[in-house]
Amino acid sequence: MINEAPKIIRPQVGPQELFLSTPADIAFYGGAAGGGKTYALLLESLRHTNNDGFGATIFRRNSNQIKNEGGLWDTAKGLYVPIGGIPVENPQPRFRFKSGSKISFAHLQLERDKFAYQGAQIPLIGFDEITHFTSGQFWYMLSRNRSTCGVKPYIRGTTNPDADSWVAPFIQWYWDADTGYPIPERSGVIRYFTRLGDEIIWGDTPEAVMAHSPEIIREQVKSFTFIASKLTDNKILMEKDPGYLGNLRALGAVERERLEHGNWKIRPAAGLYFKRSSIQIVDAIPNNVIAWVRSWDLAATIPSPINPDPDATAGVLMGKTDNGLYIVADVKRVQLAAAGVRNITKNTGVIDRAKLGFVYITVPQDPGQAGKEQAESYIKHFTGFAVDAVRPSGNKITRSEPFSAQWQAGNVLVLAADWNEMYFSELEAFPESVHDDMVDASSDAFNKLQSISPWGGLTS
Numbered sequence: 001m002i003n004e005a006p007k008i009i010r011p012q013v014g015p016q017e018l019f020l021s022t023p024a025d026i027a028f029y030g031g032a033a034g035g036g037k038t039y040a041l042l043l044e045s046l047r048h049t050n051n052d053g054f055g056a057t058i059f060r061r062n063s064n065q066i067k068n069e070g071g072l073w074d075t076a077k078g079l080y081v082p083i084g085g086i087p088v089e090n091p092q093p094r095f096r097f098k099s100g101s102k103i104s105f106a107h108l109q110l111e112r113d114k115f116a117y118q119g120a121q122i123p124l125i126g127f128d129e130i131t132h133f134t135s136g137q138f139w140y141m142l143s144r145n146r147s148t149c150g151v152k153p154y155i156r157g158t159t160n161p162d163a164d165s166w167v168a169p170f171i172q173w174y175w176d177a178d179t180g181y182p183i184p185e186r187s188g189v190i191r192y193f194t195r196l197g198d199e200i201i202w203g204d205t206p207e208a209v210m211a212h213s214p215e216i217i218r219e220q221v222k223s224f225t226f227i228a229s230k231l232t233d234n235k236i237l238m239e240k241d242p243g244y245l246g247n248l249r250a251l252g253a254v255e256r257e258r259l260e261h262g263n264w265k266i267r268p269a270a271g272l273y274f275k276r277s278s279i280q281i282v283d284a285i286p287n288n289v290i291a292w293v294r295s296w297d298l299a300a301t302i303p304s305p306i307n308p309d310p311d312a313t314a315g316v317l318m319g320k321t322d323n324g325l326y327i328v329a330d331v332k333r334v335q336l337a338a339a340g341v342r343n344i345t346k347n348t349g350v351i352d353r354a355k356l357g358f359v360y361i362t363v364p365q366d367p368g369q370a371g372k373e374q375a376e377s378y379i380k381h382f383t384g385f386a387v388d389a390v391r392p393s394g395n396k397i398t399r400s401e402p403f404s405a406q407w408q409a410g411n412v413l414v415l416a417a418d419w420n421e422m423y424f425s426e427l428e429a430f431p432e433s434v435h436d437d438m439v440d441a442s443s444d445a446f447n448k449l450q451s452i453s454p455w456g457g458l459t460s
Contacts, residue, residue, distance in 0.1 A: 024190050051101055055123060057103075117141065121148065122145060191225070363387065426439060
């Protein structure tokens with residue numbers, strides 16, 4: 001019998017290795033997609049599994065994020081099971097080790113969920129995607145970062161950039177305030193801080209922090225570092241999935257700056273999502289369109305002295321060609337009362353079908369019972385048509401990202417018509433525009449087209 005060599009688990013040379021070797025009390029790692037952040041966090045949690053009193057808890061904001069395909073739980077199983085970790089899924093996902101130590105996975109979906117950990121002592125707390133958590137959740141869980149097992153308590157977090165999160169100003173010393181990009185020579189540098197009320201006091205040494213106030217004692221001072229990484233630091237992923245870089249470069253301008261380049265300053269602004277210079281205006285509909293969708297964003301208010309410019313009902317007709325282009329062929333935008341909205345939506349459906357044949361229709365289903373009832377009413381209203389109710393997921397910017405990425409890549413055609421200027425003006429001003437009815441309808445139409453096969457049916 002040939003004995004197999006023991007499996008060696010180690011970080012990749014570079015930022016990942018630096019993250020796993022830092023002695024800082026608190027360390028955040030990442031700042032771009034693909035840098036091996038989740039794997040590094042799981043690897044760190046293995047450090048003390050021979051200690052029978054050791055326990056680590058790794059948090060995601062939502063419970064479903066723990067078990068997403070290929071995410072935290074799947075990666076943990078691939079890493080922990082071969083070295084003896086025993087997965088336990090109920091009542092809380094966790095791994096038990098022969099020594100008695102454990103690594104648990106939990107969520108803090110609601111702000112109040114942090115109070116479920118009153119009285120807890122957790123030697124290692126991990127936050128996967130720290131910007132998803134509130135500052136209140138982070139600071140409260142810091143108070144639960146205690147240990148009696150001989151391991152000095154510490155916190156590790158992974159992150160992608162988010163200019164609007166509390167993390168961005170917290171780590172601002174590590175990124176350039178003018179460009180938003182990480183400062184390479186500061187990555188991994190250990191600094192010191194304490195928190196007095198809502199004020200964070202920083203210093204290059206513990207003594208420098210303590211010098212700010214006689215109230216500050218040494219035990220209050222924590223060491224911290226931020227270690228920047230990006231996809232090119234993850235040689236294993238680059239070799240196994242060379243197309244991933246292409247996926248990042250297919251993102252819209254804002255998300256690409258964040259996820260490929262690690263930009264902590266960029267945020268949604270007018271002109272970053274839809275520039276009219278990025279698309280081609282055509283005089284006729286191409287003859288290779290394989291699927292059509294008309295998506296409606298509904299409103300039912302007419303202008304009045306009190307509200308002279310209410311939200312509008314917008315309907316965007318969009319097609320997909322067999323060579324991967326998209327065409328916006330018609331846009332309706334009207335401010336009508338409910339009866340008028342029903343008339344124009346039904347009449348438009350009849351006209352679309354007469355001109356183009358089979359056209360899918362979508363209507364929004366807003367949250368709550370009223371939204372459900374309205375969607376059901378519109379489905380009956382469109383009897384004889386292929387119609388779906390679409391539940392918006394994520395915020396408007398997130399919903400628009402797939403369409404804006406194709407727009408920015410030059411893959412969108414727009415049919416020349418008298419509605420063009422109205423359409424371009426709203427899209428170019430997004431997300432700072434007063435109204436975004438046509439943006440929402442465009443996003444829904446584009447996203448619906450992704451579920452339609454080239455033969456006109458729906459994909460699974």
